[in-house]
Amino acid sequence: MKVNIYDVAKAANVSIATVSKVINNTGRISDKTKKKVNDIIKELDYKPSLIASALMGKNTRTIGFILPDLANPFFSELARYIEDKANEYDYNVVICSTDYLKEKEDMYISLLMQKNVDGFILASGFEHFETVQKLMDEEVPVVIVARNYPEVPVNLVAIHDYEAGYQATSFLIQQGHQRISIIARDIWSNRERFRGYSDAMKDHQLPIPLEIYYAKESTIQAGHDSLQQIMQESKIAPTAIFACNDMMAVGAIKASQKMGLVVPDDISVIGFDDTLIAQIINPALTTIAQPKKKIANEAVNLLMSAIDGDTQNHTIILKTELIERDSVKKI
Amino acid sequence: MKVNIYDVAKAANVSIATVSKVINNTGRISDKTKKKVNDIIKELDYKPSLIASALMGKNTRTIGFILPDLANPFFSELARYIEDKANEYDYNVVICSTDYLKEKEDMYISLLMQKNVDGFILASGFEHFETVQKLMDEEVPVVIVARNYPEVPVNLVAIHDYEAGYQATSFLIQQGHQRISIIARDIWSNRERFRGYSDAMKDHQLPIPLEIYYAKESTIQAGHDSLQQIMQESKIAPTAIFACNDMMAVGAIKASQKMGLVVPDDISVIGFDDTLIAQIINPALTTIAQPKKKIANEAVNLLMSAIDGDTQNHTIILKTELIERDSVKKI
DNA sequence: CCACTCAAGTTAAGCGCTTAACCTTCCTGC
């Protein structure tokens, strides 16, 4: 059977309270006793049950990371950074993919609450803020990542999606493009990027070619299909595409190539996120980089101080960076 | 404060035992009482503490998935499938990246044991079987994935790496290649693939160009560097490369292109895993596909039956499939 | 020499559940 605190206490000839105190380094215990107990612990290879101590109200040292899709490189890269940072605090992270489905968001959160996770990092859509609000009402530490709720006070680390959208579009305009289409999905961040795109176009007196066309997903396939649709519906084909993530950008490039267009000579494409795949696709993808590692670090730090009792809400907005590669041409 | 089983019992005018029984659907409770209790539960929005019930020896409904690197597409895709399948059983998965470091493997396993996870899926290297053995000695449900321990009885779902290596190499040979180099990393699966490669070469009386050169990592960069090294050290350049994963294959392609070689005309490349990136790289990567979804499903199923008390060890070897795309040329 | 302080433990309650054992009713059959 597994060794518990009683076994240790018995072997060391002390009470379980003493053992508990030496483990947690609390209370007053003589060095001699401490050593004795620690020796026994090592000898018996005793590992305190975190379940039992969680039941006493201590931390479970586990956080939940709710994201849209772990198979999406942006999120898996982010998850890896979060995992590493959390690990510095001796935390584990349980990862839950929601596919942006409210029901999954709710289900996972509810389940993890039952498991007494110490806090959440939320990177899913949460179009219905009520779910998040409920968490906060119950004073569960939460930090939101990869989206913003300008109206509500929450812990949040994000980029400025509007500005990044503006930045991407302005860059395209600077490169001489005038007919620029956007490929986006109907989620908050993409809507903001779209706003940035729209304003940049307006500010330069350029027409927005099409009604907003939102992709169903943020996949390569969705980007591919979107480009085809754009090309079909445009009287005059765009010379540049702003895709709201790298996956869709890749899809757009693939679709272009299939149509016999060469990127960037016939059509330029800019992506978003700067995931692994931006360097794999040919031509290498010009894209707006999100500082994933920094986002992860800040998010975990924020969460940890919330867990430690900081009840203030902090908002951290990080800078994006335009990474120029080969998918955009000056015309 | 959070509502507990006593609150429910009081509100329903029954004992906590009764409440527990209706929740777990055990014991004998009249339909009337059941309904009454269930109504109260809904009304109070009561969610039983899984921590408390775990302390009573019930399942935590959490499994640990230990893998080398979540940011690696092969593993993030696999993780997503595992997560989904586990979710069908109402399980969460905590994901731990080890970078193939024994110390991290041990640390994570030990930590998760303290948290009473119900079982493990192990996809890290575990060159030192003792860690796994210790788990099994303590009768913790374990299933190993993505590698094989032919000598020991364990739950295991894997592919036949040796045969897959043989298959990849034979394919290259069929396509007319004779000077074939391999890019591999010093981990079990790659060593097996290497064995397959070697035997295929021998069986066709072809020389193995170089001493085994093991890449330091399984990254694009490592593949890139390996190709350069191969080219430098070869008196006669190979016409084909077998890279033991898609990432390294991409690196090899990138390096080739940088050297002015065109793939597949000047040099053919075959990868392994069939991750997302195989379809992104240009030319599209011919590769050996691992049935990731099937691996995930089988692994979770196996683990669940082990958790349910099945003490028999099962070995499931799944078939790989050669996916022909455009990175290998018949010469 | 006594009152007091303080160091170093111990005792015991309790966290929120599960479950074996027990207790009432009430029904059934002979």
Next chain:
DNA sequence: GCAGGAAGGTTAAGCGCTTAACTTGAGTGG
């Protein structure tokens, strides 16, 4: 009319910890 059993609960112990409150004994000052 009553043993026997089943139906529908309740009681209470215990899972492995933490911690407030208490005990004990040694040291200290006046």
